[in-house]
Amino acid sequence: MDRRQLLDLYFVDARARLIDIAAFLDRLDRADGDGDFRAEAFRRAMKELTAPGSDRARRVLLALSDPTVEPADKAEGKSACGAHPGAVDAEKA
Amino acid sequence: MRYIEPHAHMVSRVTDDYLAMVMAGCEAVCEPAFWAGFDRSSAEGFYDYFRQLTEYEPRRAARYQLPHFSWLCINPKEAEDVALAREVLWMIPEFLARENVLGIGEIGLNKNTRNELQILEEHVRLAAEHDQLILVHTPHLEDKWKGTRLILDVLRADTRIKPERVIIDHVEEHTVAMVLDAGFWAGITLYPESKCTPARAVDIYETAGAERLWLNCACDWGQSDPLAVPKAAIEMRRRGYDDAAIDKLVFTNPYMFLNQSGKFRLRE
Numbered sequence: 001m002d003r004r005q006l007l008d009l010y011f012v013d014a015r016a017r018l019i020d021i022a023a024f025l026d027r028l029d030r031a032d033g034d035g036d037f038r039a040e041a042f043r044r045a046m047k048e049l050t051a052p053g054s055d056r057a058r059r060v061l062l063a064l065s066d067p068t069v070e071p072a073d074k075a076e077g078k079s080a081c082g083a084h085p086g087a088v089d090a091e092k093a
Numbered sequence: 094m095r096y097i098e099p100h101a102h103m104v105s106r107v108t109d110d111y112l113a114m115v116m117a118g119c120e121a122v123c124e125p126a127f128w129a130g131f132d133r134s135s136a137e138g139f140y141d142y143f144r145q146l147t148e149y150e151p152r153r154a155a156r157y158q159l160p161h162f163s164w165l166c167i168n169p170k171e172a173e174d175v176a177l178a179r180e181v182l183w184m185i186p187e188f189l190a191r192e193n194v195l196g197i198g199e200i201g202l203n204k205n206t207r208n209e210l211q212i213l214e215e216h217v218r219l220a221a222e223h224d225q226l227i228l229v230h231t232p233h234l235e236d237k238w239k240g241t242r243l244i245l246d247v248l249r250a251d252t253r254i255k256p257e258r259v260i261i262d263h264v265e266e267h268t269v270a271m272v273l274d275a276g277f278w279a280g281i282t283l284y285p286e287s288k289c290t291p292a293r294a295v296d297i298y299e300t301a302g303a304e305r306l307w308l309n310c311a312c313d314w315g316q317s318d319p320l321a322v323p324k325a326a327i328e329m330r331r332r333g334y335d336d337a338a339i340d341k342l343v344f345t346n347p348y349m350f351l352n353q354s355g356k357f358r359l360r361e
Contacts, residue, residue, distance in 0.1 A: 001332055009331060010292065057293065061267040065238040066205075075173050075204035078128075080234035088238055093267070 021046075041083035048090075062088040094118040094336075096322050096343035099351065100199070100228070100262060100280065100309035102127050103150055103161070110312070110319040111157045117323040120344070120359050121160040123351065124150060125199035125228050128170040130314050136180035139167060143184070147191045160359060162351070164198035164228050165189070172203075172212035182215055189223055195354040196220065198228025199262065202240040205232060213247055221253035226354050229261045231268065233287055241268040245275055258353055262309065263288055269301050278305040278350050283321035291321070291328035298329075298342060307347045
């Protein structure tokens with residue numbers, strides 16, 4: 001498919017998701033309290049959206065990934081939260 | 094359209110889902126052992142679960158003429174309790190000879206702990222000793238990149254393991270290349286939030302290629318969609334792919350991998 005066809009297929013859906021993200025950030029700004037590392041990780045990952053190249057999805061995922069390499073001594077619960085205080089360097093991954 | 098659903102937790106689904114899947118073209122469903130949403134309190138609970146997977150669930154699927162297969166293990170979410178996990182591991186060989194058991198899975202990591210790694214290594218040993226296929230679960234969200242690397246290290250450390258007999262599931266854009274480059278199969282899981290959308294799955298297919306790749310829905314008790322694979326096939330069609338390309342990804346590829354078990358049989 002060429003770019004025009006892809007825009008026809010996906011633009012409105014992507015536009016809706018973009019506005020959802022904007023509204024989420026507005027919601028965070030309106031709220032009280034300090035939040036936690038997830039907000040910073042989210043803003044860090046967003047920078048990848050405007051980076052050059054065609055691997056933005058990979059880079060966003062890495063920006064939200066645990067960069068450590070050693071196994072954890074024990075599990076702190078079973079669930080993942082979606083972000084990590086650190087981030088994987090996409091250039092080295 | 095025909096397709097194989099290679100990863101679905103049907104014990105958590107209603108019977109209507111079987112009917113919907115068959116109506117959408119499903120030719121077989123495969124069910125890896127997984128976490129029930131709560132920790133089982135004893136190995137006996139797993140024994141009953143393995144009987145449910147290998148005896149009861151195939152009968153439920155058969156009402157819709159749908160062949161049902163399973164994979165057995167203790168899921169990494171319950172591997173922190175090493176003593177319990179070993180009790181479960183000991184009972185698995187009793188079930189491996191059953192005609193509908195395809196291999197060991199879904200093993201892997203959840204929070205990338207030392208105990209999870211220990212039990213993963215013991216599952217891999219069990220699979221090697223019994224010449225079983227392996228289905229691997231990779232961790233969720235922020236834990237996936239690190240966990241996938243640790244899993245690859247474990248698999249490569251056992252020289253008896255043939256990469257072409259191992260599927261590493263739930264790959265995303267940041268892990269698919271490391272899995273395929275190491276010679277393993279890769280599974281893309283279609284999930285509403287925590288894994289891939291149909292559009293992203295087709296993107297990965299376009300960039301990684303069609304070899305050693307399958308799609309699955311991994312539907313379970315959470316927010317998930319038992320018809321996610323046929324919906325991804327529709328997504329491929331919207332992008333202009335022909336029936337042959339779609340058939341390869343959603344039917345031929347999983348058939349080729351699963352057929353290595355020697356037990357994977359479709360309806361005549």
